[in-house]
Amino acid sequence: MEFTYVTRRPPALARWVESIWFARGQIDYPRERIAPTGSTVAVVVLGDPIRLVAGDGPALVARGGFLLGPHDRPVVNEPLGETHCVGVVTTPVGCQALLGVAPATVRGRVVDLLAAWPAAVPLRRALLAGGTPEEALDSYQGVLAPDEPGPGVRRCEAAVAALKSDPMRPIAGLAAELGVSHGHLDREFTAIVGLAPRMLSRILRLRALLAEIDVYGPVDWTGLAATYGWFDQSHFIRDFRRHTGVTPRATWPPSAPRSPPSWWSRASCQSWTSM
Numbered sequence: 419m420e421f422t423y424v425t426r427r428p429p430a431l432a433r434w435v436e437s438i439w440f441a442r443g444q445i446d447y448p449r450e451r452i453a454p455t456g457s458t459v460a461v462v463v464l465g466d467p468i469r470l471v472a473g474d475g476p477a478l479v480a481r482g483g484f485l486l487g488p489h490d491r492p493v494v495n496e497p498l499g500e501t502h503c504v505g506v507v508t509t510p511v512g513c514q515a516l517l518g519v520a521p522a523t524v525r526g527r528v529v530d531l532l533a534a535w536p537a538a539v540p541l542r543r544a545l546l547a548g549g550t551p552e553e554a555l556d557s558y559q560g561v562l563a564p565d566e567p568g569p570g571v572r573r574c575e576a577a578v579a580a581l582k583s584d585p586m587r588p589i590a591g592l593a594a595e596l597g598v599s600h601g602h603l604d605r606e607f608t609a610i611v612g613l614a615p616r617m618l619s620r621i622l623r624l625r626a627l628l629a630e631i632d633v634y635g636p637v638d639w640t641g642l643a644a645t646y647g648w649f650d651q652s653h654f655i656r657d658f659r660r661h662t663g664v665t666p667r668a669t670w671p672p673s674a675p676r677s678p679p680s681w682w683s684r685a686s687c688q689s690w691t692s693m
Contacts, residue, residue: 465502483531487524488612521612
């Protein structure tokens, strides 16, 4: 079956939205494990259900949609038939602004989207009426109308940008650059992003490390770990297992076949291992 995947990032919503995407088709593996990014993902399911497990939490079989909050543990995504859905991936500061959901309330959880975000109910009804992928993206984009950000959001946005630029920078120094105390930044960031700044920096370090991997060649785990600030092997393995659910060598054993990232991973800007 042909797989259709269409994505966009509207310039007017770039502060809040990493991507809006449409996906339809049959994937060629039963499930995948997805590493965290610090983003929130809101997906309207239009076809067969999708089963998801966030970290050690309970499974959710999403029939109408799902909301995946900011998380620091892996998520298992298991389509139960043909994938047909439209979703949005927020930036780390976009959950409250776009969906009216406090990110701390859904941290590390996957919940029913239609119950968590009332606007998803008429949106799904409109999407089920049919149309092209681009029209589906237009419909989803049309319900996203965030307010202007306050000073706390702008400060957290600047902190996220700084951590993306240099995930290894000290949080206390970053807070001082932003004109607040370390404790103030921790509290504000956790409320607006849903994760503590140190946790997001660790996730961003792992994402940067995974982005360096050539999926078709050998992986120098020791060298990569040192490059991104893990000088203790056991510490690196512990962090890697926490965020991905597996050890580095179990992710891509030397003899394992390699394949490029799946549609979900591209849509969610997330790293993956097929299962």
